[in-house]
Amino acid sequence: MRRDLREGVTIYVTENIKPNFAEIARQYNVDYRTVKKAYEEVKAGLKGRPSLLDPFKQTIDSKLELNCSAASIFKFIQKKGFTGSYTLVKD
Incomplete structure (x- = not known):
């Protein structure tokens, strides 16, 4: 997965905003399904292990x-x- 696409999608995940996949796909010149896949991967990755606290x-x-x-x-x-x-x- 392209690093720039992953970083672009990470902004939406951290701000808890559902992105317009087609618009982002045009920005990065990729298919909307690629953007959706990157979004889901980043979103799943943030639900990591619990805090020690x-x-x-x-x-x-x-x-x-x-x-x-x-x-x-x-x-x-x-x-x-x-x-x-x-x-x-x-x-």
């Missing part, structure tokens, strides 16, 4: 309501089994 979301939210710092939240969930990095929690 997912099992700890409720804990993090409750700690944020108590105005805890990112460092203290990181240390707390690390004791509970979190294996990710501090920057993941901080962001």
Whole structure:
């Protein structure tokens, strides 16, 4: 698959906009089915693995309501089994 086509379609996927396949096909000089295939591939690729933070979301939210710092939240969930990095929690 052409990289420029994939990048063009990625914009629509990230913005959650259903593209006009025929219009994009004219832009990139390809068939509309090729655009549709690229769109579906990119869309399927974004539904990847879950975040390392997912099992700890409720804990993090409750700690944020108590105005805890990112460092203290990181240390707390690390004791509970979190294996990710501090920057993941901080962001």
